[in-house]
Amino acid sequence: MSGPPAFLDRFRKGLERTRDILNADVMDLARGQRPLDPEDLEAIEEALIAADLGLPAVQDAMEVLRQRSRQLWTQGPQAMRAVLREEVRKAVDRGSDVRPFSARPWVVFVVGVNGVGKTTTIAKLAQAWKAEGRTALLCAADTFRAAAAEQLEIWARRVGAPFHRGAEGADPSAVLTDGLRAARSRGYDAVLVDTAGRLHTKGNLMSELAKMARVAGKEVPGAPHETLLVLDATVGSNGLVQGREFAKAAGVTGLVLAKLDGTAKGGVAVAVVRELGVPIRYVGVGESLEDLLPFDADAFADGLLG
Ligand SMILES: Nc1nc2c(ncn2[C@@H]2O[C@H](COP(=O)(O)OP(=O)(O)OP(=O)(O)O)[C@@H](O)[C@H]2O)c(=O)[nH]1
Ligand SMILES: [Mg+2]
Numbered sequence: 001m002s003g004p005p006a007f008l009d010r011f012r013k014g015l016e017r018t019r020d021i022l023n024a025d026v027m028d029l030a031r032g033q034r035p036l037d038p039e040d041l042e043a044i045e046e047a048l049i050a051a052d053l054g055l056p057a058v059q060d061a062m063e064v065l066r067q068r069s070r071q072l073w074t075q076g077p078q079a080m081r082a083v084l085r086e087e088v089r090k091a092v093d094r095g096s097d098v099r100p101f102s103a104r105p106w107v108v109f110v111v112g113v114n115g116v117g118k119t120t121t122i123a124k125l126a127q128a129w130k131a132e133g134r135t136a137l138l139c140a141a142d143t144f145r146a147a148a149a150e151q152l153e154i155w156a157r158r159v160g161a162p163f164h165r166g167a168e169g170a171d172p173s174a175v176l177t178d179g180l181r182a183a184r185s186r187g188y189d190a191v192l193v194d195t196a197g198r199l200h201t202k203g204n205l206m207s208e209l210a211k212m213a214r215v216a217g218k219e220v221p222g223a224p225h226e227t228l229l230v231l232d233a234t235v236g237s238n239g240l241v242q243g244r245e246f247a248k249a250a251g252v253t254g255l256v257l258a259k260l261d262g263t264a265k266g267g268v269a270v271a272v273v274r275e276l277g278v279p280i281r282y283v284g285v286g287e288s289l290e291d292l293l294p295f296d297a298d299a300f301a302d303g304l305l306g
Contacts (some may be wrong), residue, residue, distance in 0.1 A: 007166060011300065011302070012284060014293070015300070022304065034208050051265060052267045052305075057274055058066075080095060100226070103221070104189060105184060106189060106190040106226065107216055108227075108228060109193045110192065111195050111227060111250050112229055116197070116232040116235075116259075117245050118195065118197065121284060122226070123138075123155035123158070123260060124290075126138060127159045130160065132157055132158060137182065139175065140152045140164065140165040145197070156296065158197045158289070160291045162188065176216060179191060180223070181220040193212075199242075200249075209250040227254075229247070229250070229254070230255075231257055233259045233262070233266060234262050236263070237268050238273060253278060254279055260283045261286050266303075282294055
């Protein structure tokens with residue numbers, strides 16, 4: 001899944017559009033080798049806001065730039081870039097105590113609003129794990145949307161991963177129970193649970209996730225071991241409200257930032273980590289099976305400001 005330099009290149013590629021914004025507006029200013037005047041600082045601030053880092057993070061970064069503006073002037077654009085890079089890196093670098101495969105089967109819920117990239121993320125994860133020699137069962141607990149199970153089944157076939165589904169309209173918790181039993185009896189390493197897209201404002205659907213978590217815990221001790229909230233990076237910081245509600249209702253342990261390749265708002269990674277207090281575990285950088293990267297704070301900061 002990783003391994004430089006291909007890994008870094010792909011991270012850079014995913015952040016291309018965001019980086020273009022920052023490079024055009026921020027770095028040009030730093031080329032003049034003169035003290036940054038208030039207008040320069042304002043332009044930098046605007047660029048950081050446009051890249052969707054979120055106001056609190058932008059304010060912190062600006063504070064650091066102001067404090068160090070004299071030093072940055074004498075040391076030139078590289079120093080300024082380095083300062084911003086370090087601010088971004090620190091903001092997104094959050095350790096995770098989740099240890100995949102420390103339980104068996106390792107049960108992962110994938111949740112989020114409609115169309116953010118949940119099912120695709122599951123297929124990509126199954127593919128990456130398969131390459132590491134792990135077997136992950138794809139469990140279609142999205143019994144709500146017509147053809148959702150078929151979509152997951154097509155991915156399962158493409159990856160060559162086992163698949164479990166129930167009848168359309170069945171209780172997702174019942175499908176989940178059967179899927180977990182099947183995985184246990186066949187000795188699979190992991191179960192990736194595809195859940196129906198839901199709006200964070202729908203209380204009954206949110207409590208359904210909580211019910212599924214209880215059900216999973218009865219079948220497999222400690223499950224779900226990971227609950228990944230998928231966020232659509234193209235939505236930018238507008239997705240923060242969703243994130244907050246999901247984190248409250250579904251016990252989110254990690255984030256997946258999908259569609260990073262299609263946006264100039266990649267800075268939203270900074271905003272979501274800060275706001276939700278959980279680490280980003282993966283980023284999606286395209287529509288095909290290989291387009292999922294484990295999140296790396298250094299690669300992210302380099303990709304944004306490199
Ligand atoms: N460019 C790009 N497209 C992506 C990425 N991840 C997913 N997509 C696309 O986003 C669309 C929705 O993806 P799905 O995986 O079906 O989303 P979902 O969250 O399962 O949707 P629902 O089940 O309807 O809630 C598809 O067209 C995917 O190809 C990504 O990282 N980059
Ligand atoms: Mg889906």
